[in-house]
Amino acid sequence: MAGAKGTQRMSAEDRLEQILDVAVRLIGEKGYNGFSLQDVASEIGVSQTAVIHRILNKQNLLxxxxxxxxxxxxxxxxxxxxxxxxxxxxxxxxxxxxxxxxTVEQNSKQPELVRLFEMLNTESMYPGHPAHDYFVHRTQDISDGYYSTDWLVPDGVDGHLVYMLAYAAMYGLEGRWLANPEIDYPAEWQRYADYLFPSPVWDGYR
Incomplete structure (x- = not known):
């Protein structure tokens, strides 16, 4: 991630990209509660006001x-x-x-981003939360993603139901893993997968 300081003139899109790059790194190092917009501003060598001008507030940055x-x-x-x-x-x-x-393999390597996702997902249950619509639509997008893809699924299996159950199981396991990092997330997921995609029905479809 870019973290170089500098006040050179940038396009609005380039500046936003720089802010997001630095924010991802700081979140990974310090967590959500450990970083501030001033930290982001200091990293890229601009004022906090300049950062706020691009991203409005910390919640929107997330x-x-x-x-x-x-x-x-x-x-x-x-x-x-x-x-x-x-x-x-x-x-x-x-x-x-x-x-x-x-997906599990990648998420296991980016716990801070997963933690942010889980945090916002929980907080956004309240309709007034700025992320509420995002997570409502995300659930629908996941469902739509099944129908927009030509999956290889065993005959007689309700692929959409299994697909949605798999996502629900993954999110639940992520919560356990974040609370207890000693859990081997990929290995535990494999145990879940053995039940979600059992043999012999799913043999040749994994």
Whole structure:
């Protein structure tokens, strides 16, 4: 992540990108409660007012971080991109167990971003929370994501139901893991996956 200080003139988009890069690094080092907008400003060599001008407030900065780095560069998107025209697995069909596994592997390496996601997800249960609509829509987006993809699913299996159960199980396990980092998140997920995608039904579909 970029952290170089400098007051050189930047476009609005470049400055926002710089702020988000620094914010991701600071959040990873200090956690949500440990960093401030002044920390971000000091890292890039501008005033706190200049940072606020771009991102409005700390809560909005967290939302921007999630949208930019969690949603659009997530493991699920990267996995599915392999099956698109020109991708290395073009002509093959994506598998739900495989996508969940690579998502868990990536999330296990970025606990601070997962912690931010879980925190905002919990806080946003209140309709007045600025992230409320985001998380309401995210649930629908996950559901829609099943129908917009040609998954390889065993005959007779309700793929959409299993897909949604897998996401619910993953989010629940993430909460356990964040509360107790001694849990081996990927290994524990594999235990979940054995129940969600049992043999012999899912053999050849993982």
């Amino acid at each position: 939302m921007l971080v999630l949208q930019r780095y969690y949603d659009h560069t997530g493991a699920a998107n990267q996995y599915l991109a392999q099956f698109k025209p020109g991708g290395p697995r073009e002509g093959d069909r994506p598998r739900i167990p495989e996508m969940m596994r690579v």
